[in-house]
Amino acid sequence: MTQPLVEVSDLTVTFQGTPPVHAVNGVSFTLAQGEVLGILGESGSGKSVTLKTLLRLLPERRTRIGGKVAVEGRDVLALEGRALADHRGGVVSMIFQDPGLALDPVYTIGRQIAETVIRHEGVSRSTAMARALEMLELVRIPSAKRRLSNYPHEMSGGMRQRAMIALALACKPKLLLADEPTTALDATVQIQILLLLRELQREMGMGVIFVTHDIGVAVEVSDKLAVMYAGSFVETGSVAEIIRDARHPYSQGLLAANLVGAEPGALLKAIPGAPPALHAPPVGCAFAPRCELAGPRCGADPLPLWQARGDRWARCVAAAEAAVPSHAEP
Amino acid sequence: MSDAILSAHNLVKHFNAGGWGAARKVVRAVDDVSFDVAPGETLGVVGESGCGKSTTARLLTHLLPSDRGEVRFRGRVAGTEVPLKEFRRHVQMVFQDSYASLNPRMTMLDAVAFGPTVHGVDQPEARRRAGALLERVGLDPARFGPRYPHEISGGQRQRVNIARALAFDPDVIVLDEAVSALDKSVEAQVLNLLTELRRERGLTYIFISHDLNVVRHISDRVMVMYLGEVVEIGPTADLYTAPRHPYTEALLAAMPSLDPDRRTMEAPLQGDPPNPIDPPPGCRFHTRCARAFGPCPGTAPVPALVGRRHLASCHLNTVKEAAE
Numbered sequence: 001m002t003q004p005l006v007e008v009s010d011l012t013v014t015f016q017g018t019p020p021v022h023a024v025n026g027v028s029f030t031l032a033q034g035e036v037l038g039i040l041g042e043s044g045s046g047k048s049v050t051l052k053t054l055l056r057l058l059p060e061r062r063t064r065i066g067g068k069v070a071v072e073g074r075d076v077l078a079l080e081g082r083a084l085a086d087h088r089g090g091v092v093s094m095i096f097q098d099p100g101l102a103l104d105p106v107y108t109i110g111r112q113i114a115e116t117v118i119r120h121e122g123v124s125r126s127t128a129m130a131r132a133l134e135m136l137e138l139v140r141i142p143s144a145k146r147r148l149s150n151y152p153h154e155m156s157g158g159m160r161q162r163a164m165i166a167l168a169l170a171c172k173p174k175l176l177l178a179d180e181p182t183t184a185l186d187a188t189v190q191i192q193i194l195l196l197l198r199e200l201q202r203e204m205g206m207g208v209i210f211v212t213h214d215i216g217v218a219v220e221v222s223d224k225l226a227v228m229y230a231g232s233f234v235e236t237g238s239v240a241e242i243i244r245d246a247r248h249p250y251s252q253g254l255l256a257a258n259l260v261g262a263e264p265g266a267l268l269k270a271i272p273g274a275p276p277a278l279h280a281p282p283v284g285c286a287f288a289p290r291c292e293l294a295g296p297r298c299g300a301d302p303l304p305l306w307q308a309r310g311d312r313w314a315r316c317v318a319a320a321e322a323a324v325p326s327h328a329e330p
Numbered sequence: 331m332s333d334a335i336l337s338a339h340n341l342v343k344h345f346n347a348g349g350w351g352a353a354r355k356v357v358r359a360v361d362d363v364s365f366d367v368a369p370g371e372t373l374g375v376v377g378e379s380g381c382g383k384s385t386t387a388r389l390l391t392h393l394l395p396s397d398r399g400e401v402r403f404r405g406r407v408a409g410t411e412v413p414l415k416e417f418r419r420h421v422q423m424v425f426q427d428s429y430a431s432l433n434p435r436m437t438m439l440d441a442v443a444f445g446p447t448v449h450g451v452d453q454p455e456a457r458r459r460a461g462a463l464l465e466r467v468g469l470d471p472a473r474f475g476p477r478y479p480h481e482i483s484g485g486q487r488q489r490v491n492i493a494r495a496l497a498f499d500p501d502v503i504v505l506d507e508a509v510s511a512l513d514k515s516v517e518a519q520v521l522n523l524l525t526e527l528r529r530e531r532g533l534t535y536i537f538i539s540h541d542l543n544v545v546r547h548i549s550d551r552v553m554v555m556y557l558g559e560v561v562e563i564g565p566t567a568d569l570y571t572a573p574r575h576p577y578t579e580a581l582l583a584a585m586p587s588l589d590p591d592r593r594t595m596e597a598p599l600q601g602d603p604p605n606p607i608d609p610p611p612g613c614r615f616h617t618r619c620a621r622a623f624g625p626c627p628g629t630a631p632v633p634a635l636v637g638r639r640h641l642a643s644c645h646l647n648t649v650k651e652a653a654e
Contacts, residue, residue, distance in 0.1 A: 042513040042514060042515060043513055142601075156602040157602065158601070158602045159602065186378035186379055186540070186602070186603065187378065187540065187542070187581060187584045187585065188378065188580055188581065188584045188597070188598065188599040188603075189378075189602055190584065191583075191584040191586070191594055191597045191598070192597040192599075194586075194594075195594065195595075195596070195597050213513065213514060214586070215514075215586075215588065216543075216585065216586025216587070216588050217586055219587065219588050219589070219590055219593070220586045220587070220593055220594060238590075240590045240591070243588065243589075243590060253515055253518075254514055254515065256518065257514040257515050257517060257518035258514060258543070258588075259543045259544065259546075259547050262547055264546060264547050264548075264566065264567075265525065265547070265548070266525075267522050267525055267526070268518045268521060268522055268547075269518075270515065270518035270519045270521075270522050271515040271518070271519075272519065274483050274485060274486075274516060275513075
């Protein structure tokens with residue numbers, strides 16, 4: 001078997017403080033080369049923290065990271081100094097929700113892209129600028145040559161997001177991390193950016209981890225989906241499996257809340273309550289207090305797993321029980 | 331229509347964007363917007379950022395004075411024929427930012443009771459009613475009444491804002507992106523609450539959102555805005571199944587499909603919405619419209635009836651040569 005691009009096993013992230021926050025609690029997944037994983041979850045579910053761990057962007061002194069994270073077989077958590085700098089932007093690169101904050105306001109777009117290329121490939125400034133132009137054309141910024149000398153504030157939101165994608169892809173990373181890159185954009189611009197990402201991903205054969213709270217967006221770009229709640233994956237599967245046959249009550253509730261197949265004007269099947277504060281690591285099922293199927297057996301630790309294949313599973317007692325054929329049936 | 335509960339007549343709002351004399355720049359935030367809302371109806375308002383949705387909401391509730399045009403409540407002009415104080419008892423508003431719209435130094439019970447006391451209800455009665463309203467929106471008054479805004483979650487704060495809007499027993503509530511900042515699971519709870527309250531109290535909603543799915547779910551009629559103008563308004567089902575303006579079509583096509591087998595293959599529009607400073611002449615949409623033809627760059631289209639209670643401002647519906 002070929003080596004997966006990303007291998008995360010039993011990742012835990014705790015932010016120290018009073019009280020501490022257990023942001024990620026035992027996340028494991030693998031991503032093959034050229035595959036797109038969508039991580040779906042609400043605010044505070046730990047999806048962005050999981051992404052940032054892959055780039056080691058979390059504040060070192062206040063964060064305790066456990067488990068294993070490997071990209072191309074290299075242990076990300078052990079990287080130091082130059083090796084870490086080579087990893088960031090060279091092997092793994094990230095795009096953020098707000099390009100206005102992620103880009104440096106005092107340098108032109110061209111210079112920012114060129115700087116990255118010079119750092120990682122050691123080429124001359126003119127070669128790097130040529131690459132920057134090439135990248136802006138690749139992300140289809142109109143009159144790219146003129147835009148090279150623009151500052152971020154001179155561009156519109158959609159254009160800035162394209163520029164950030166150009167910057168992230170300038171050194172042909174193997175893995176692109178996307179943290180809600182279209183959330184701040186208007187609908188007609190959002191779809192342009194999603195289509196662009198999908199096309200570039202296919203052309204360059206990158207692996208992509210795409211974090212979003214919007215099921216519609218996740219369906220447009222992903223091959224596989226993982227639903228995240230309270231710092232853990234609660235269900236994974238292909239996009240079609242999750243959309244048509246969600247097994248975890250939380251996934252089902254999210255789908256209903258996204259008005260999938262809802263009848264106009266009727267009451268929605270809403271999940272009551274709110275996500276838990278993660279001051280202590282959850283024991284058993286973290287979703288149980290909001291779940292209508294919950295019972296005493298939901299406190300089991302570890303929780304039983306319903307599993308159809310390697311990466312098609314749901315961590316839910318009820319789903320696991322429902323899958324066991326009943327003895328009464330012939 | 332004369333039996334409309336709330337109507338806008340040729341509302342105009344321009345903002346200065348710097349410059350003097352000939353160089354003066356003007357943001358045409360709302361430009362000649364007219365519509366009406368029937369009692370008990372929910373009117374959805376959609377459009378991209380900068381299209382004038384929120385300015386329209388503020389003009390409707392008289393939080394901003396309009397440059398021209400008027401708002402009528404039950405046929406009477408708000409601000410003159412209906413004094414503002416009375417008008418505000420009938421028309422209330424809920425904003426997107428649940429935190430910014432609450433006084434950080436007032437408890438939730440005080441926040442809900444404050445409006446009625448200003449309008450002459452005595453203190454104990456106002457507080458009793460506020461407690462009942464908190465209860466109605468799903469917050470236990472004993473637990474949540476004494477709390478301050480920073481002590482409760484966003485979804486709970488938005489429930490308080492809804493309770494506060496209800497404190498006057500209004501007829502109309504303008505909801506400006508009221509559920510947009512909430513997480514999906516909480517958004518569904520608040521949508522359910524709004525649906526129930528509307529049934530119970532016969533409320534009329536003006537529901538502003540950029541989320542077409544939510545608008546479709548909650549609205550009877552939908553109004554689409556682009557760069558300060560209404561481009562199409564009609565019954566929800568008609569507008570979603572057979573839009574009559576290319577911009578509405580594009581908005582609908584830009585919705586993620588939610589079907590992995592039928593992903594969106596092509597972006598319906600290229601580029602970003604133009605700046606509302608100096609909008610394009612003629613039809614404001616012609617610069618991005620794939621079906622623009624002869625009259626579009628020169629003449630602004632006028633709203634034309636294209637179905638029952640369904641208006642669209644597009645030359646494709648009115649000019650003959652468009653058919654060729």
